[in-house]
Amino acid sequence: xxxxxxxxxxxxxxxxxxxxxxxxxxxxxxxxxxxxxxxxxxxxxxxxxxxxxxxxxxxxxxxxxxxxxxxxxxxxxxxxxxxxxxxxxxxxxxxxxxxxxxxxxxxxxxxxxxxxxxxxxxxxxxxxx
Numbered sequence: 001x002x003x004x005x006x007x008x009x010x011x012x013x014x015x016x017x018x019x020x021x022x023x024x025x026x027x028x029x030x031x032x033x034x035x036x037x038x039x040x041x042x043x044x045x046x047x048x049x050x051x052x053x054x055x056x057x058x059x060x061x062x063x064x065x066x067x068x069x070x071x072x073x074x075x076x077x078x079x080x081x082x083x084x085x086x087x088x089x090x091x092x093x094x095x096x097x098x099x100x101x102x103x104x105x106x107x108x109x110x111x112x113x114x115x116x117x118x119x120x121x122x123x124x125x126x127x128x129x
Contacts, residue, residue: 027064027068027128027129028126028127028129029057029060029061029064029065029126029127030061030124030125030126030127031055031057031058031059031061031124031125031127032122032124033055033057033058033122033123034055034122034123035053035054035055035112035117035118035119035120035121035123036053036054036055036056037053037054037119038051038052039051052106053107053112053118053119054104054105054107055104055107055123055125056097056102056103056104056105057094057100057102057103057104057125057127058102058103059102061102061127062101062102062103065079065081065094065102065127065129076096077095077096078094078095078096079094079103079129080092081093081094081105081127081128082127082129083105083125083127084126084127084128085107085111085115085117085123085124085125086114086115087114087115088111088114088115090108090111092105092106092108107123107125
């Protein structure tokens, strides 16, 4: 199977998991959404200085990742990806989120600084996995 474009994500999952069909090594999705901050809490329940910037990936993009995940996933259901935001590309993982109904992509400080983006900014990220 050379081209998975347009195939239903559940069909892709079925082909990979149930029929053990070899699928192309890479897929790609693109997603646009706002950056948001997750703020950690210390053991005493007070806000921690630890925070992370994320992009929530949902809808068809999340379904595409979910379909491609078997054989490409790691701890906690994370999926290895290569992300591109603007002119910056880096390797990372997306993490499943039941609350979001999709995945969370952490956006590193170095990427945010280089691309001049921050909390609340709408960004478009291309993912290859």
